[in-house]
Amino acid sequence: MALWSGRFEEDAAPVTRAFGASLPVDKALYKQDIAGSRAHAKMLAAQGIIPEEDAEAICAGLDAIEADIDAGSFVFDIADEDIHMAIEAELTRRIGPAGGRLHTGRSRNDQVATDTRLAAKALAKRLMEANLGLRRTLLDAAEAAGDTILPGMTHLQHAQPVLLAHHLLAYAWMLTRDFTRLAAAFDAADASPLGAAALAGTSYPLDRHMTAGLLGFSRVIENSLDAVSDRDFLLDLEYACSVMAVHLSRLAEEIVLWSSQEFGFITLSDAYSTGSSIMPQKKNPDFAELIRGKCGRVVGDLVQLLMTCKGLPLAYNKDMQEDKEGALDAARTLEQCLAVMTGMVGTWTVNADRMRAVMHRGHLAATDVADYLAKRGMPFREAHAVVGHLVLEAEKAGCDISELPFEVFHEASELFGEDIAGALDLDAIVAARTTEGGTAPSAVKEQFKRARARYLVDENAVRLLSPVVEMGSAAEW
Template sequence: MNQTTRLWGGRFRKPPDPRLMKLSSAAGEHARLVPQDVAGGKAHAAELARAGLLTAQELDTILAALDAIVRDTAEGRVAPGPQDEDVHTFIERVLTERIGSTGAKLRAGRSRNDQAANNLKLYLRAKSRSLAAMLAELLTAIADQAETHAASVCPGFTHLQSAQPVTFGHWLMAHGQVLMRDASRLADWEKRSGQSPLGAAALAGSAIALNPGLSAKALGYDEPFENSVDAVGARDHVAEFLFVAAMLTTNLSRLAEEVTLWASRQFAWVTLDDAFATGSSIMPQKKNPDIAEISRGRASRLTGDLVAMLGALKGLPLSYNRDLAEDKRAAFDAVDVLEEVLPAFGGLIASMTADVETMRAQAGTGFALATEVADHLARKGVPFAEAHEITGALVRYCEEMGRELETLDGVDLRAVDPRLDAGVLDHLTLDAAVAARSGHGGTAPERVREQIARFRGKLAALEAWSRETAR
């Protein structure tokens, strides 16, 4: 590496050792940030023109050259090489090769510290919208399946034991609700990432770029930084993004686990579309839920990314330290994982087929209607503690007799407790049990359809937000 392609070195008597550069350099890995670095460069060039360091002609020359670098990088005509320490070095090298000393003027009044903070923040702000669009497609698939099965009865579980019947649509919407909260976290994160770090320079602010508010507006931020030290040293916005990503994949992992169970022969609730499943190299009969399993595994990676970032920040003194370079490695991994997982999972959910009869047949097993007996007694004025004991005795009677609750008659009921009457039998059907849960947020089909309607309203707002350009 020679002096003209390095952004530092004037006070050094020796060139950097190759072992140092191997550890320090990351231009190729960070090449995806070329558009963001160029955007920051253009905003800074305008600031230099306002400060009188660039003529109007020089400004136009720099802006045109920067735009060409973005195009040429995207089309593969130029790329970072081993002589480039980072993306900033790469762009300055190409810029000065193309327009000479005019390009070298762009470095005045800024630092790689505020450039690095700005690049990743711009990148993640843009990605928050595109990831929200992918998540919206998955949420649409969940809502569509839930609407189809708003009245399809299936077992509901606690402790993975059959508990009470619910509708499959209601169960799906439980996953939809938590994933919608993840979508809202993305939007909330973007609001808190709205301060531009550009103009903070190394740490003290710039003696030349004195109007960072104009640069902030040009780059789509809400406002400029309030404190220059904080602007270059803060990475809580990266840690928060990683938390949102880790929480999203963790919640998606829970759905993945259930899809894996539903697709098993033991459950047989759903059949996966052939296009969204894989087979075995030795067992020809297999259809494996690989999308669900891979997604479940990737969740652990994103948890690791979050922990790595928090570990890098813990105890780190202000302002900038090279430890902060770990932000890009973790953030890129989180984005890459989500960009792979979300579309694949959306296709998996949209294309799967539910076996309504199998789910219904399993819904009443395990004395899942026992709560209906206790509720019936409570409505008749029996204290619920007693109703609970009576119902437990009734279940024990059925187990001893090898019968199900719904097969009992008035004689059986009175043999257990005289307060049990034949009227309870009207409640011992799956449809009656589901319909009885008709309060807001309950599993009654009409309530499920209302829930889906409200959910689609939030989904429309999410889709609209994802299509907007970050302010």
């Protein structure tokens, strides 16, 4: 019979028992659940609510159960419905009546909220560490790129030349913002709901601050209704995951393009490529494609939780059982994507000569030619039209604007002098972009210093996070 059997004359139907069970998902939170129970038992004893010897027996029993789950020898029974009852039932079997006192002053509502917040903190921390790993690899790749230039693009068309380092740093800054979102999700989860009981608090003299401290929470949640019904912290975590997955998908798309024969900008390591079962010449960027594909999965997890939370009255509703699977899936998927992307970027070969070879396509110097005229007094819109005509002439001649004879330039405008050659030099064009955040080597050097400094700040921030209960290795998550 279920734990509420006193009220019911008939047991649950087998189909509803299986349908309502969350154990297949929430057993991944066994370490969080055991940690919460230990803290609750110690607090109950400290407050004189249960005998000290019962608390000691409870903690010893929980330690043994955790060791069994860690070792893979614990047998989960779907009849227990969830991880909370699986552990409590086994605890009572092992230590007797003392196990039945563990739930004094506690509801599964605040218990599951506590477990979930502990797990969210652990997941956010893992993702922050993985984020730092990819950022470090991107920064190293940017540093190694030196003064290598490639065609910067808009609309996937050649636009203006940029440093490869500048391009890679753009992704490092995206990941820096992602780190900030993860840190915010960690902070949102870092509040203890334990002691809120079902929804209204309890008449037992619980010390909520004691349990919060034992579990590494920085604060307690002020409102008992909010404590058991809030899942904003999971939305924050899944949103952070979704945005980072989108950023990884964008980088993956560029890897797919850059490693193609048409681009040839990079060569992927064999360890991060696959072949074809029928075409022996193929070397496919499958893992970049898979990262791009998994983005939809992570975003879908966020949408699922948003729809689950929509329209729920206070306080707890069974719908909330659907909160954990998506969060676990999003975090697991993203952590794998970050690991694979880190490996790909860290082992690729940059084909700088190929990047240089395609620079004389797409009239990359056109904007600087227009600026040349504008700096000599011609209104920029008029200069834009003049250079547009030169591009048309180059297209008709089948060459790049930089390859047009000087006579063609002078015929288009008498403002052109022999020094126009400087405005056509791609390295000079790059070097001229010295504004803060620009692509000139001097500007990128300063940007790189700031990116490294911010990385070190974030690396230290992870070390200063409040304590977490790490995810257990024995339960799939």
